Amino acid sequence: MVQIQKPNIPTFPPEDLWSDEPPLETYRHLEELIILLTSLNRFWSDRQDFFAAGNMTVYYSSRQRKNEELRGPDFFVVLNTERRERKSWVVWEEDGKYPNVVIEVLSDSTSSVDRNQKKLLYQDVWRSRDYFWFHPYTLEFKGFTLMGRKYVEIEPNEQSWLWSDELQLYLGVFNEKLRFFTPEGELVPTPEEAEARALSVAELERQRADAERQQAELERQRADAERQQAELERQRADAERQKNAILRQKLLELGINPDDMG
Template sequence: MTSSLTLNPVTENKVDTCHEIMYPQGEFWSDEPPLETYQHLQQIIILLKSLQWLWQDKQDYFCAGNLTIYYSPNQKKSEYFRGPDFFVVLNTTNDETRKSWVVWEEGGKYPNVIVEILSDSTAKFDRDGKKAIYQDIFRTPDYFWFDPFTLEFQGFTLISGTYQPIKANEKGWLYSEQLELYLGLHEGKLRYFTPNGELVATPEESAMEERQQAQIERQQKELAKQQAQIERQQKELALQEIAQLKEKLKQLGINLDEII
């Protein structure tokens, strides 16, 4: 959805001194514009938090939203860099103190998965320009885009150097070999699903589910307690009725205990 600052490289015989600023080593700050709508923010947060929750025991990955990726060792303001709405890098350190993702400082690693959240102002470039960059320069294996308003959702996987559409399953979900998860729609949001078809929950959803489960268990215990009390009362009532019957029979000269 977002488009990071993209300026044309300096043309021959033209030097824009305002933009010929080298970035100091180790000071590559993210330079992304604000997200366009609250729906875009919500979607990125869901992708980020649910994956982090699912992989809470993993430390060999990094995921981020709306963070700049620098990929030129001689980075200048006039050179290209990209800011995916959401991306995942595998087989790296899960260091959340990163100010940006600097490819040459990360062993040459590019994202394994990128998701762009479409908007009116960036949709065409996300479908064409960014797709070409992610295919030809980043070589990112899995690329997805999603429109939070129209619910347009497509995914591509890199095969022999070219993005090929990912075939949807019967539920319309697209499988990411990199994440080993499906991506698909759930209540108007792009969500992850396990290979078994289970929705990958956010921490808040998991907490709510735990509270609901605890409430159900409390209700079941209370019901079992009430059932046991009813059974005791029924047993006591039955004993009382037997005692009353014996008493009546005694009055008639019949000793039920002797008969039994």
């Protein structure tokens, strides 16, 4: 019997997939992703039902091949999933879940792809509900949300922020950085900003307590001064009474009735 040798066809993807993204282009790109990731993780510190990542590969198809132009998203959030560490996001290992929100940090070399091919990928294949892009140098900022099967541009509010219905947060430019804002308009701080704010609040509280102690000390000193003044008045009155008593006694010794003196 002739045995037919099966061709050695590599299986794709392997079971353990590492992220395979190139380094970020500039420090501003890195800083932006750190700000987005750390601020959201801190803001949702009590939640265990999401995964947020930056510069991480998303594997979504067995036919997927590495494409130097179509890289993984710069930042993405998946909702209703387990919050744990991952080497990459592998859709078929995650119950078929795709990112709910994608943010691309534009650069001169990637902006055309982000505005076109990636936008179509996120719209038609991933069906990611919200898609935003931001350029850290020109500050170009746009957002889109799925309406039916197409992305429509999100209208900015009075502060030029864009609402993400998935995150229930605004995104807006603050100090030339893309930031999250609460529905009430509060900036979502990074851990460092939150710590600095807490230290500032603690310092203000310390200053307030010092001011209250100083005010209390002034009140105590004022009360002491009033008591001393009252004591001086009492002593003066006693001295006046003693003087009058001595004078009366001397007049009586001289046979003069003080009461007759008017």
